[in-house]
Each structure stands twice: as structure tokens, then as C-alpha cells.
Amino acid sequence: MPVPGGANLPYSAAKLKQILEERVSAPLEVVIVKNAWTVLRQTRFKDGRRRVRVHEIFLDAPIDVLLAIGDWVRKPTKAANLVLDTYVLGCHDRIRALTPPTPIRTRGKNIDLAPIFLKLQKQYFEKTIDCNITFGDAPGASRRGRRAIQYGVYDSVKKLIRIHPVLDEPWISRAFVEFIVFHEMLHAALGVEIDLDGRRAHHPPRFRALERAFDRYEEARKWEDVNFNKILRAAREVTQIR
Ligand SMILES: [Zn+2]
Numbered sequence: 001m002p003v004p005g006g007a008n009l010p011y012s013a014a015k016l017k018q019i020l021e022e023r024v025s026a027p028l029e030v031v032i033v034k035n036a037w038t039v040l041r042q043t044r045f046k047d048g049r050r051r052v053r054v055h056e057i058f059l060d061a062p063i064d065v066l067l068a069i070g071d072w073v074r075k076p077t078k079a080a081n082l083v084l085d086t087y088v089l090g091c092h093d094r095i096r097a098l099t100p101p102t103p104i105r106t107r108g109k110n111i112d113l114a115p116i117f118l119k120l121q122k123q124y125f126e127k128t129i130d131c132n133i134t135f136g137d138a139p140g141a142s143r144r145g146r147r148a149i150q151y152g153v154y155d156s157v158k159k160l161i162r163i164h165p166v167l168d169e170p171w172i173s174r175a176f177v178e179f180i181v182f183h184e185m186l187h188a189a190l191g192v193e194i195d196l197d198g199r200r201a202h203h204p205p206r207f208r209a210l211e212r213a214f215d216r217y218e219e220a221r222k223w224e225d226v227n228f229n230k231i232l233r234a235a236r237e238v239t240q241i242r
Pocket residue numbers: 183187202203
């Protein structure tokens with residue numbers, strides 16, 4: 001059954017709820033949010049209720065995008081994610097304008113990220129990387145399967161690299177910290193699609209090849225291999241107190 005689109009835009013919250021409930025075939029609590037970096041979030045309660053938080057940018061989205069939200073709510077699929085990613089990419093400026101900036105903290109107890117970033121900018125990127133860097137939690141890290149820790153993350157909406165605070169520990173190799181910052185700067189340089197569920201990795205072979213351009217690549221990887229368990233344990237402690 002076709003759902004009326006174009007002429008009725010923008011949708012009201014009630015209309016959006018109706019479209020989503022029809023697509024999902026289940027009652028939903030729909031909350032429209034404005035100042036959030038997470039554009040979609042679903043909570044399933046023990047009593048069976050489902051709450052979907054939907055960013056305001058979707059209120060004037062084309063109907064296929066709204067149907068993709070319904071599919072995503074039911075069960076995320078590649079097709080639905082692609083439709084949503086593409087739409088959200090086009091809304092970055094609006095999302096940025098609606099959301100207060102994240103506080104930036106480049107200086108830890110032992111490491112200052114700012115000079116590392118500047119050095120790498122000059123050495124590898126001809127100062128073309130346009131983003132900020134800060135220490136902070138990497139969301140979704142604990143859910144990642146292959147790696148139990150995410151050392152850093154590049155957020156293309158906020159134009160922000162977040163580095164896991166465990167890398168501020170005094171025993172962490174300097175080459176390794178620089179390598180992680182370099183890795184995230186590569187993401188910024190190559191452009192990363194927004195990641196709605198925080199689970200996809202964007203490391204095609206080209207990325208892996210460029211990664212090896214880092215001058216202390218072997219040293220950093222070897223240090224990680226030897227110290228991986230220690231980093232993991234420390235990361236858990238760091239995370240717990242935050
Ligand atoms: Zn990466």
C-alpha cells in the first residue's frame with residue numbers, strides 16, 4: 001500500500017509514528033529528538049514496549065527513507081542501512097547546527113594529542129585534515145566482535161577524532177599512540193560514511209595499504225601484539241571509572 005509522501009511533507013510526529021507502526025506491524029513509542037548525535041535509537045523494554053528515538057531531520061525525509069527506518073527498527077538490513085546512511089550524509093550540516101559542540105580535551109596526564117595531530121598533518125596530509133581531536137570514550141567499543149577495544153573513532157558528522165583515554169597511560173608506546181591518531185586521520189582524509197549502528201568497519205584494502213605509509217608502522221603493530229592483553233585490562237579499568 002503506497003503511503004502518501006511528497007505533498008504532505010514535512011511529516012508530523014503522529015504521521016511518522018503511523019508510518020513506522022504500519023511498516024513494523026507493532027505499536028511503537030516514537031520520540032522526536034533534536035540535539036542528539038545519534039540519529040536513530042531503539043530501546044526494547046522487558047514488558048515488550050519498543051521506543052524509537054528519531055532525529056528531527058527525518059521529519060522531511062522522502063518516504064523510502066521512512067520505510068527504511070521501519071525496516072531498521074524491525075531488523076537492520078544492508079539495504080535499509082544504505083538508504084539511511086545516504087540520507088544522513090546529506091543532513092550533516094543540519095545535524096551539526098542543531099547540536100551543541102562536544103567539549104574538546106587534547107591534553108591528558110601524559111599525552112597531548114594536539115602536537116601529535118599537527119606533526120602528522122604536516123608529515124602525511126599536507127595540513128589538509130579538517131577536524132578536531134579529543135580524548136573521550138569510543139561508543140559501541142564493547143560490542144565490537146573482533147576487537148574488544150576501539151582505540152579511536154572518527155566521527156564525520158562532528159568532524160571529530162576521539163581517542164580512547166587508555167592511550168594516555170604512561171607505559172603506552174608513543175609510536176602506538178601516533179599510529180592510532182594517524183589511522184583516524186586516514187579515515188578523515190578518505191571520508192567515512194556515518195555509521196548508524198556503530199558496528200561497521202571501513203578498512204578496505206586501499207585503506208590498509210595507506211596505513212603502512214606510517215613510518216613506525218611495524219614498531220607500533222609489534223608493540224600492540226606484545227601488549228594487547230595489558231591494554232585491554234587497563235582499558236576496562238579506565239572505562240569503569242568514567
Ligand atoms: Zn579504523
